[in-house]
Amino acid sequence: MQGNVAVLCSGQGTNLQAILDAIRQRTLHAQICVVVSDREGALALKKARRAGIPAVYLNPNAYSSREEYDQALVGVLRRSGAHWIALAGFMRILTPGFVRAFRNRILNIHPALLPAFRGAHAVADALKFGAKVTGVTVHLVDDHVDHGPVVAQAPVEIRSNDTPASLLKRVHRVEHALYPQAIQWAVSGRLKIRGRRVNLSSRKP
Numbered sequence: 001m002q003g004n005v006a007v008l009c010s011g012q013g014t015n016l017q018a019i020l021d022a023i024r025q026r027t028l029h030a031q032i033c034v035v036v037s038d039r040e041g042a043l044a045l046k047k048a049r050r051a052g053i054p055a056v057y058l059n060p061n062a063y064s065s066r067e068e069y070d071q072a073l074v075g076v077l078r079r080s081g082a083h084w085i086a087l088a089g090f091m092r093i094l095t096p097g098f099v100r101a102f103r104n105r106i107l108n109i110h111p112a113l114l115p116a117f118r119g120a121h122a123v124a125d126a127l128k129f130g131a132k133v134t135g136v137t138v139h140l141v142d143d144h145v146d147h148g149p150v151v152a153q154a155p156v157e158i159r160s161n162d163t164p165a166s167l168l169k170r171v172h173r174v175e176h177a178l179y180p181q182a183i184q185w186a187v188s189g190r191l192k193i194r195g196r197r198v199n200l201s202s203r204k205p
């Protein structure tokens, strides 16, 4: 079903929580069918269980290669009925086989304005670089890290007295608004993908 979303997380799950809140507030018309994590202690799993959502820990050490792990992940996601996959701080690089299994149906949120500041330390890197503006990107996932077609972006000002923690806090605030919005566009079939360009079709009557 088009509205079934699986969320993949490794950490805190604040974006997962924002998605859950948007569903409860009916600004996001979707269902989270499963939350999967590669870390047993991920707070995201706790948040999912608290919300009554199936929460699966998939242990990377139980598989002999990234390909095998990703095939198991594909199995979990298919069985859950997921149509869309939302990566929310999932700290693994997905294999081409995984990307192929859900082509143009995997979203990721990145805490910078891509293509600037790719990688796992984007917020600290923007601050260290001396940038005046950073932001948030939601994009479709392709075979390269932090690279697929951009769905939505929003800026975040960097202030002279910012620390990594204070900047992260404002980045998170923007993420928590932007990701549910982008997922709503996705599940309602509004993303029109032409190569690298993603346009929004007009709302259905």
Ligand code: GRF
Pocket (backbone or CB within 6 Å): 009, 010, 011, 012, 013, 014, 015, 016, 044, 088, 089, 090, 109, 110, 111, 175
């Ligand atoms: C977010 O900042 C996201 O941009 C990045 O990972 C972080 C996940 O945070 N990809 P949380 O687990 O949702 O709090």
